[in-house]
Amino acid sequence: MSSGTVEAYADGLCYTDLMAGYYIGAPDDVLQAIADYSAWFFVWDDRHDRDVIHGRPAAWSRLRDELHAALDAPLSHLHHEDPLVAGFSDSVARLYSYLGDDWNARFARHFHAVIEAYDREFANRTTGVVPDVEEYLELRRHTFAHWIWLDLLEPSAECELPDRVLKDPSYRRAGLLCQDFAAWYNDLCSLPKEIAGDEFHNLGISLVRHEGMTLEEAVTDMRGRIGKCITEFLAAEKEVLRLAVALDDGSTAGGRLGRAVRACLGNMRNWFSSVYWFHHESGRYRVDSWDDRSTPPYVSDQAGER
Incomplete structure (x- = not known):
């Protein structure tokens, strides 16, 4: 951005405020790394959207491959010519420094899947495919980056956390519910x-197209x-608290x-209130104030051209 x-938009987008509400209690450096990564994710999402709208399959394919490579070797991509790749590498390198190799490998595996889900969305949108509800919900868990x-x-x-926690049905269910809500x-x-x-990837659009509903x-x-999601989370939360006592x-x-x-x-619970707050405070969703309702005013159509 210039x-x-x-000055006009960054503070009003509230991206870093959102992360501060999600990850309460995190050390300052961890929270900063997550906030920077989150801001990067929004920018990446906008780049993906511009590549779809302007028919740039080569630019998207190049970015997809570069992100896959940077995820596996972030220190080798810190000075990449595309600032989006360089910024991603910086965020990932910092995130990889906090826990062990197993966590890093899990994070990489999960984000490789996110990149591939964005690629499937690119293909859908450029060929006019609207996924049905079940297909959409499964894809959304990756494009929203639940894991x-x-x-x-x-x-x-x-x-x-060890596998006995991560694979515990109550812990897994609580996590998925907070992310599905978001x-x-x-x-x-x-x-x-x-x-x-003219976006095709939205639960409401799938319901209209495939379930015959009105808007x-x-x-x-x-x-x-x-x-x-809220009521079922409250039930799952009680089970996870019992798990914590047993541990x-x-x-x-x-x-x-x-x-x-x-x-x-506790931070899964925070996702509910923070998501609600963010969507009513961030300028990202105030479409009535945009000259072009399809394009956020802070997004450049030239982004991604190299």
């Missing part, structure tokens, strides 16, 4: 923007799904693990 655009945001709970709690609430709030931009019926359906077996390691699970669960 300095004038930064990445759940992974980042651990450096925030300064503890790498993704679907995002779909609800971004629906006007995405309809204006009003689709919005009602989305609200019902979003509300159900705290009186040993030093057990006590640390029990506290970490409580911290991660």
Whole structure:
């Protein structure tokens, strides 16, 4: 962004405020790394959108491959000519410094899947394919990066969780519910923007196209799904709290693990309030104030041209 655009829009986008609400209790350097990574993610999402709209398959394919490479060797891409790749490498290198090799490998595996999901969305949008509801919901768990945001709970709690926690049905369910809420609430709030931009990837659009709903019926359906995430999370939360008690077996390691699970669960809960706040405070969704309802005023159509 130019300095004038930064002054006009950056603070109003509230990207770093959003992360501060998600990962309460994280050390300052961890929170800064997550906030920088989150801001990068929004910029990447906008670049992807511009490449779709302006028919730049070669530019997108190049970026996709470069991000895959940077994810596996971030230190080798810190000075990449594309600032989007360089910024990604910087964020990933910092995130890789907090926990162990197993966490790093898991994060990389999850983000490789995110990149490939964005590639599938690119193909869908450039060929006019609107995924049906079930296909969309599965794809959305990757394009919203559910597993990445759940992974980042651990450096925030300064503890790498073992498989017996990560694979526990109650812990996994609570995590997915907080992320589904966030993704679907995002779909609800971004629906006007995405309809204006002829976007195909939104739960509401899939409901209209494949379930025969009117737009009003689709919005009602989305609200019902979003509300159900909240009530089901509250039930899962109780089970995870019982898990945390069971893990705290009186040993030093057990006590640390029990506290970490409580911290991660508390920040899952924070996703609900922070997502709600963000979508009503960030200028990203105030489409009525844009000259072109399909294009955020801070996005350059020249981004990605090399």
